[in-house]
Amino acid sequence: MTDTTRFPDPVYARTVLAPLFDHAQAHHAEDFHAIDQAHLLMLDETGILNPADATRIAQALIRVHQAQSGTHKVYDGSVEDYFFHIEASLRADLGADLAGRLHTARSRNDIDHTLFRMRLRYRLDGLLDQTHTLLNALLDAASRHRDTVIVAYTHGQPAQPTTYGHYLCAVIEVVLGDMARLRAARAQVDCSPMGAAAITTSGFAVDRHAVARDLGFAGVQLNSYGAIATVDYITATYSALQLLLLHLGRPVQDMQFWTAFEVGQLYVPNALVQVSSIMPQKRNPVPIEHLRHLASQGAGLAQMMLGIVHNTPFTDMNDSEGETQAAGYRAFDVAGRVLDLMTALVQAVRIDSARVANTMDRACITITELADTLVRQEGLSFRMAHEIAADVARAVVAVRGSLGTDGYVPFQAAFARVTGRDSALGQADFAKAVSAGGFIALRDRPGGPAPAALRSALDEYSMRAQQLLQAQEVDKHRLQSAREGRIARFDALARRR
Known part of the structure; x- marks a missing residue:
């Protein structure tokens, strides 16, 4: 034919x-x-x-x-x-x-995967820079709000008092972990496939390490088959990117909840609020909604990259190459928008302390410390102390009162009913036990919200952030030095007579 x-x-x-x-x-x-x-x-x-x-x-x-x-x-x-x-x-x-x-002594195979790694390396460096900017904003906000009391929620209900700085430190820990994963992914990307040729290297005496150095790579992808067949540098990159966006989406959900009129714990300034076209009273913090769906979009695009290479053959194939790489860059673009917008929000929002105080009063969220105090000072078992504290909370909530001012009488009655005796805890001691400041100050264990514990944690996070930044600067310096050295030697080669 x-x-x-x-x-x-x-x-x-x-x-x-x-x-x-x-x-x-x-x-x-x-x-x-x-x-x-x-x-x-x-x-x-x-x-x-x-x-x-x-x-x-x-x-x-x-x-x-x-x-x-x-x-x-x-x-x-x-x-x-x-x-x-x-x-x-x-x-x-x-x-x-x-x-x-x-x-x-080269092929499109090793050239293509080198191109992809170089571009991913550039993209990762940019994303790490943006993530570090967000991390600095979080560290700054956590430091400024070490003593700013907020209501911490569990299962969507007011649970205990803590500080905004303490909450942000939890976010900081997650971001530090995500940056470590991005750094680990970058290390996998930072291996040169050049010299692998199509599959098995070359019969020519090539110097793979020299090419890697001139392109700013940390080393070579040693196995030549793996250099053109592996996709682990892709999966490592987009897994780390997906986790970053997934994790950031969770505090974004909190921000959305905290801005609800019924909660009102978080105030978003006018510069980040849109209005309703029909309802004059509305203040819509829609940047938070955009954060939420953009984080989901980016995580979905990253997941798409993992799905594309799932069950593909362990060989050079187009599934991991041009079209796929182009699709993946969209995930980086969306992630960059998320990081920039979240940085702006973290820097701009503030806590409405009056609303926090009102919720604390109405929800009796310091009652856990009353139970703890009874264990320490009255020698009760925690289960017995818990029963007394629960009775007090129910009584205060029933009259829509304040635990500090309306809880002492119900406390005396509950204590006598459960123990058969009067409590030695006076009204002043009771008020201290159920105060937000007293609650927080007593939680001075590592990782707690008390001032000393929080300062220690912030020092630790700042040190880890600095270490990540220094490692990133080392990589950037190697890239810049390699580029300058390569261009200078190439220009000398072109001028040689």
Whole structure:
């Protein structure tokens, strides 16, 4: 059977090849040029290419890159993909024989996965920077609100008093864990596949470590099969990204709940409030709603990346390549919006202390400490003390009173009923036991809301944040140094006579 068709089929070109070409042109052109530089330097320094050829190729690469920069090439089907477009441009400049020598000891396989890792590394660095900005905002707010009392809720009901700083420290711990996971993902990404070629490395004496250093990688992906087949650098990245957004969505839910009129614990300033088109009284803190759905969108996009590579063969395949990488970058874009908006909210919102005090009174949320006090000072079992405290809370709630002013008489009656004797706890001692300040001050264990414990925790979190920042700066410095060194040596190669 004679096949008279010619590549590419128009539908295939429109639906697959053109989008892939545009994606590579938009996201990978600069990294592609960096790979060409690093690979050529290695071919020259190992003697795989003769010096004169290496210099001529370097000069042509500069011309081709300058011609491509700032332009948008419309895919016309004359080549298969962006790689062959660059190779065709080089061939038009140098001729087929000399231009083709640049591709010695490499493949589109190791080039593509190197491109993907370089772009993910850049994306992760940007996301880590934004996450660190949010972390700093949380640390600052927690420090400013060490003594700002709030109502802590469990199961949607008022539970105990704590401080806003204590609550934010819980969020800080989670963000620190998420940053550690992002850092771990970055370490998996930061391994160069170059030199793996198609599958099994090369018969040429390539220096994989030199190329990795010139591209700013921490090292090489050692196994050459894994370098072109593994997707763990993708799954590690998007798992960490998904968890970050999933975890941030939970305090966002609290913020939404706390701003409800019936709760009113959190005040959102006018700059972050929208109005109703029909109801003049409405203050709608819709940025929190946007945070919620954007976090869900980003987490969903990250989950999509895991689903795409699920049950794919352990080999080089398109499932993990251009289209998939482009889809994943959307998750980073959404995550960046979440981090920026949440940072702004954390810096702007404040606690409505009057509403907090009212809720504490109405809900008797300090009653746990009355039970604890009875155990310590009256020698009761906690279960017996709990029964007395429960009777007091029911009595105060029934009259819609305040625990501090209306609870002592019911307390005396409940104590006598349960124990058969009078309590030695006077009214002043009772009032202290059920005060929010007394409740918080007594909880001075590690991780508690008392001032000393909270200061110690904040010191610990600040130290961990600084360590993460220093590690990030080391990575950035390595990238910058590698780029500067590569460009300087490449320019010297191009000028060599």
